[in-house]
Every structure is written in structure tokens, then in C-alpha cells.
Amino acid sequence: MKRICIIGISGKLGQYMAEHALSLGYEVNGVCRPESVHKLARFGDRITLFPGRTDSRPTIARAVQGCDGVLTVLAPWGVDNYASGTASAVLDSAAPDARLIFSCGWHITRDGKDRYPFKLKALVVVFGALARLFRAVDIKDQIRATDMIFASDRLWTVVRGSDLEEGESEGLPVWSRHVGDPVLVSNLTRRTDFALFMVHALTDDRLIHEAPAIVSRASASAKRHSAQAGSVPA
Numbered sequence: 001m002k003r004i005c006i007i008g009i010s011g012k013l014g015q016y017m018a019e020h021a022l023s024l025g026y027e028v029n030g031v032c033r034p035e036s037v038h039k040l041a042r043f044g045d046r047i048t049l050f051p052g053r054t055d056s057r058p059t060i061a062r063a064v065q066g067c068d069g070v071l072t073v074l075a076p077w078g079v080d081n082y083a084s085g086t087a088s089a090v091l092d093s094a095a096p097d098a099r100l101i102f103s104c105g106w107h108i109t110r111d112g113k114d115r116y117p118f119k120l121k122a123l124v125v126v127f128g129a130l131a132r133l134f135r136a137v138d139i140k141d142q143i144r145a146t147d148m149i150f151a152s153d154r155l156w157t158v159v160r161g162s163d164l165e166e167g168e169s170e171g172l173p174v175w176s177r178h179v180g181d182p183v184l185v186s187n188l189t190r191r192t193d194f195a196l197f198m199v200h201a202l203t204d205d206r207l208i209h210e211a212p213a214i215v216s217r218a219s220a221s222a223k224r225h226s227a228q229a230g231s232v233p234a
């Protein structure tokens with residue numbers, strides 16, 4: 001694994017992923033909207049930028065060329081299939097043996113066996129309806145995007161983030177297959193550690209064709225139940 005591409009590199013998660021990837025010695029390409037290029041000024045020529053929308057197939061095709069791995073921020077913005085357009089551009093353009101890591105939240109389910117707290121279910125229904133009403137966000141399109149990934153035979157991993165907070169790293173999060181598993185109950189991860197897990201997934205073969213739901217390894221539930229988690233050494 002030498003060169004990777006970060007799709008959505010100018011957001012909070014994208015910038016953390018860029019920092020982690022550079023510190024591990026990867027060469028980093030990135031795609032972000034032209035109006036967001038300025039957010040990446042501090043990286044200078046340490047990254048190679050391909051300005052464009054993340055669902056632009058020509059932009060994605062250029063950016064992922066020669067990359068061994070692609071980290072994609074799946075964001076359900078607008079109501080014109082942004083997330084599913086982004087996912088399909090990545091699935092169709094990346095090299096056949098590239099590792100493809102996608103981000104989303106716990107609300108995405110792979111097999112329907114997740115058991116959600118009432119608060120999260122209510123939030124998704126209310127927020128989803130309001131956001132769609134104002135044409136700001138289309139959660140159903142993020143679901144379409146991940147269903148497309150789950151059905152693909154590419155080397156994918158879909159990392160499902162818990163609630164996020166800012167702050168210093170607490171180390172690589174632990175993970176489990178289903179929301180509702182005791183290890184995940186604390187439902188909190190530092191955003192920098194979400195990014196750390198995304199970058200880690202590039203080289204952890206145990207995560208191929210998995211949709212790990214993650215939580216901070218320093219959280220109470222992780223400490224209590226770490227023996228059951230798909231944990232990795234700190």
C-alpha cells in the first residue's frame with residue numbers, strides 16, 4: 001500500500017484521515033469541491049488534489065488512478081443522489097485489487113440485525129424527514145449507496161461511526177458487527193479515531209466485506225466488554 005486517495009478530503013473526517021495517512025508514509029491524493037480547496041492549504045504539496053464533486057466520474061477516475069486504497073466519506077448531501085453517485089464512481093473506477101473503505105453512521109445496517117436505541121431510531125426518522133423536506137440531506141440515498149457497496153464483490157469495508165466528538169486520540173476504536181452489542185453501548189468515538197480506524201482498515205484483511213460499528217476503546221462499554229469486540233492492539 002503506497003498511494004491512497006481520500007474522497008471528501010476537505011471535511012473534518014477527511015482532514016484527519018489525511019493527517020494519519022501522511023504520518024504512516026502514504027502518498028495521498030484527494031478529491032474535494034473546488035470551493036473547499038482553501039481548507040487544505042496547510043498540507044501544501046504533501047497531498048495531490050483533484051478538485052471536483054465527489055460524484056463526478058471523470059474526477060474520481062483521475063484521482064484514484066494508481067491508488068492501492070480509497071477512503072471515501074459517504075455524505076448524503078442534497079437530493080440528487082450524491083452519496084450513491086459517489087459510491088458508484090469509486091466502485092467503478094478504482095483498480096480491481098484496491099481496498100475501498102467507506103464511512104457512514106450506525107444508522108446504516110447491512111443485515112437488518114442491528115438493535116437500535118429508541119433515541120437513535122427517532123432521530124433518524126425525524127431528522128431524515130426534515131432534512132429531505134428542506135432538500136438538504138437524503139438519508140435514503142446513503143442507504144442506497146451502502147446497499148450497492150454490500151452487493152459488490154470489490155474489496156470493501158463500510159465503517160459505521162457512532163456519535164462523534166472532538167479531542168485528542170484515545171487510540172484505535174474497537175468494533176462489533178451489530179449495533180446493540182454490549183461493547184458499543186457507550187456510543188461515542190473521537191472523530192480523529194474514526195479517521196484512524198478508516199486508515200487502519202486499508203491494511204486489516206479481517207475487515208474485508210465487513211461493516212464494523214465502532215466505539216472508542218476508552219469508553220466504559222468497550223472497557224467492560226472488550227473481550228467480545230473485534231478489537232485490535234492499541
Ligand SMILES: NC(=O)c1ccc[n+]([C@@H]2O[C@H](COP(=O)([O-])OP(=O)(O)OC[C@H]3O[C@@H](n4cnc5c(N)ncnc54)[C@H](OP(=O)(O)O)[C@@H]3O)[C@@H](O)[C@H]2O)c1
Binds near residue numbers: 012014073191
Ligand atoms: N457527524 C456525526 O456525528 C457522524 C456520526 C457518525 C458517522 N458520521 C459519518 O462521518 C462521515 C463524515 O461526517 P462528518 O460529520 O465528520 O463530516 P465531514 O467530515 O465534515 O464531512 C462532510 C463532507 O461532506 C462535504 N459537504 C458538506 N456540505 C456539502 C454539500 N452541500 N454538498 C456536497 N458536499 C458537501 C464536505 O465537503 P466540503 O469540505 O467541500 O464542505 C465533506 O467532504 C459521514 O460518512 C457520516 O455519515 C458522522
